[in-house]
Amino acid sequence: MYPLLRAVLFMFEPERAHALSMAALELVYRLKLSRLLFGRRRSVPVNVLGLTFPNAVGLAAGLDKNGDHIDALAACGFGFIEIGTVTPRAQPGNPKPRVFRLVKDDALINRMGFNNDGVDHLVERVKASKRDCIIGINIGKNLDTPLELAVDDYVRAFQRVYPYADYVTVNISSPNTPGLRDLQHGEQLRQLLHTLKQQQQQLAQQYQRYKPLLVKIAPDLSDDDISDLARTLIDNGIDGAIATNTSNQRPDLTSAAFASEQGGLSGRPIRQQADHVLSVLLRELDGKMPVIAVGGIMSAADAQRKLQAGASLVQLYTGFIYSGPALISSILKEM
Template sequence: MYKLLLRPLFFSFDPEKIHHFTFSLIKITSKIPGFTNIFRSLYVIDDKRLERNLFGLTFKNPVGLAAGFDKNAVLYNELANFGFGFIEIGTVTPKAQAGNPKKRLFRLKDDQGIINRMGFNNEGLEAAISQLKNNKGKLIIGGNIGKNTQTKPEDYTRDYLECFNALHSYVDYFVLNVSCPNVGSHAKLNDKEYLEELIGAVQQANNNFEKQKPILLKIAPDLNNNQLDEIIELVATTKLDGVIASNTSTDRTDLKASTEQLEAIGNGGLSGQPIKDKSTRVIKYLADKSNKAFPIIGVGGIHSAEDALEKINAGADLLQIYTGFIYEGPSLIKAINKAILKES
């Protein structure tokens, strides 16, 4: 029904406007008596064989929702009814910020992709915490954290620490988002020495809590092998809990979209089917070269059960979807979980 009726309707409107409309629609329908049970009966698979134990956490199934969809943690309880095993909220920054000027979200229909330059638009730390206090405990929640756009380079770590300390009681794991191409002063966030400093500072803060939370790093799909070797070394040196591979790409090669269309869109991060092979390559390289020394969450271009299994076979322990969820609808989650069960 989604691909036949809803998607053509949704895709006839501006992507960002329909995103907010869809949120309202899910909120409203979830409040109608019986609808939550309908959603769960359609999409949720409860099977112990799908459980994954990583970072000291038990995931009901390995299919999660990537950061960027529920930035302000307003819909995670309702989204749990679509069959996800975990949901990552954010990216959250200390202060609320509007992000980049609109229009900043674009569909590449022929490529089954999306280009965005949202710029960490979110309502800020306090708003996220207010929403997370309503957590009904249906599934694991990840907190994706970043810096404010206007923050000076010498204060980047302070921003991450502020988010980390404030969210610590409300999320199950953390992701340091240092690879988004849509925020200013991006270069320092990719510097290995700075990453060691940032991770060390966050881990020190983590040790101040009675119960430590897992900390992961989200990396770009455009890294070359030398850069990936540095990531492997970084994880080993800092004892990070894992890596998310990968974020959006700045590469525009081999797209079906015309040069004119891409020029009209401008810069931004590319997600969806066009980055499927890139992210899988990164996953496989990290897994093989490190001899599976750390867990990997695979994300990027998962639009089918086959795409998901490809990521798992490459070395991913968990999966996340975003663009595939928009193009394929919630049935994708069930299809992936069914395929995993069939393989088990």
């Protein structure tokens, strides 16, 4: 059924297609048809980050930026949903068009720019959800916040979402906010993580519950950069990492019409790149924290390869757009 729906959706420009697909998914959920269409969520529990995940397949941040569709997406079979990226204040993101479909490559390019309705809206949506899966919240800085004040934005967002998240991800790897990736290096990274770790300890005491703190990294880092970053994560007591975000590189694209568009590339073309970063990161972390793998997962074999490499969990984004809920069940059948 999904291939037919996809054919219709792909007739629309990507953001319009996304809005239509989310509306359709909500309708299916509200009519209580999710189980009929997608089947019962497969229970393959896994304990990671001190949390029990119903299964190891999650939705990556970016698809549900505002937390408006948590329950409907969970009904597709995901074991966890990561919402966001959310910023302290609402912002419109970059001018349209800002998403491009590379169908021949099973890929997307996006330069959304953290468009979202702000952290207060997201918190209200999380509070209204049924919470029948693990919910991660991905936080970022506002576009108009200078890089030297970025820590303040992350602290504000972290404090606001902490009571409502099962885990929180620090997004310092989007290619679509100028200068953001500079936070992955050196003193800026150390200062950010040190401050957030202090906040985490204070909030854990305040709410009497410890919420894991993760960092999402880019696929465009050198091996030396990954090594330095891994050391900084360990030194600051970070709980986990997510590898990887979208890529600035354009490896062997067939869809030449969009290859020159600025933004982050996701999907099949970054599979090898994301796998390499995952491998190096796992080696450098040496088992000191779990890693969630995302990037280029278009099949059950792709997911299994990342899990066998040492990832604790996997997340889908572009693969879910191209293959629908069937991809979740096909991955879980192999577990």
